[in-house]
Amino acid sequence: MTAGATQQIAFLGTGLMGAPMAKRLLGAGFPVTVWNRDRPKAEALASFGATVAASPAEAVEGADVVFTMLSDGAAVTDVLFAQGVADAVKQGAVVVDTSSIAPPIARDHASRLTERGIAHIDAPVSGGVVGAEAGTLAIMAGGEAEIIAGLTEVFEPLGRVTHVGPSGAGQICKLANQQIVAITIGAVAEAMMLVEAGGASREKFREAIRGGFAESRILELHGLRMVDRRFEPGGPSRLQLKDLNAVAAMAEAFGLTLPLTVDIRQAFEAFVADGNGELDHSALLLHLEQNNRRGAADD
DSSP, rough: OOOOTTTTTEEEESEEEHHHHHHHHHHOOOOOOEEEHHHHHHTTTGGOOOOOOOSSSHHTTOOOOEEEEEEHHHHHHIIIISHHHHSSSTTTTTTEEOOOOOOHHHHHHHHHHHTTEEEEEEOOOEEEHHHHTTOEEEEESOOOOOHHHHHHHHTTTTTEEEEEESTTTTHHHHHHHHHHHHHHHHHHHHHHHHHHHHTOOHHHHHHHHHTTTTTIIIIIIHHHHHHHHHOOSSBBHHHHHHHHHHHHHHHHHHHOOOOHHHHHHHHHHHHHIIIITTTTGGGHHHHHHHHHHHHHHHH
């Protein structure tokens, strides 16, 4: 076991992102107990050394650090307060919520847990499944600086952590990240359509602009998905829409007008409504292509 890896960890939510994150912690020598609503997803980690719990409350018994990686704010609230986690976590433990949820919900969780003597950090991540597997996630942490600094060795196997501000700040930064991701996906998709309409190869176009000012992880990963037309998630479009809806709510609360975000949110809303919520968010290309075919037919 590596130095400092004696802290007992509970990991709640071992789906696309949670499973590779839990593996990274196990690989670093931490004892990890896992739980997932779909039990087989947790049981798959047993061969990597994880202890599988029958319930979230059971998973957090004796834990020093509790990670949550769940689908949305309602799911996190349910697990923490309806399924007994807040009652089962020992005083002095730290709950690290790596889910992407609305900032006001994160602040509410922090307040309610603090009243019980339990610390809370909102620490959503960016980097996708690839980053989770490689331990290169960008971790945006909101909460007390001292608590975040004390988790340095826990975060180290997962990626690079940055303290971005007080409780809720991690979530607002993640929403801003998701704005950039969604808008850039839309920009890459539209560019792909333009170059093909003009007689160029999408594949060669992507190769040609790599390393220039348009370079990005979106162009690298999602641009390749658009070229290959392979849209297994990745990041499901329904979750991208969930984040854009949260951005819209925060923009309204702050009195901001965000026209690019409005446009891309409407596009994802229509795409998901057409039954494509489980496709990767790079599959927005399909929606834009379909809109252009409809426009051509109307002409």
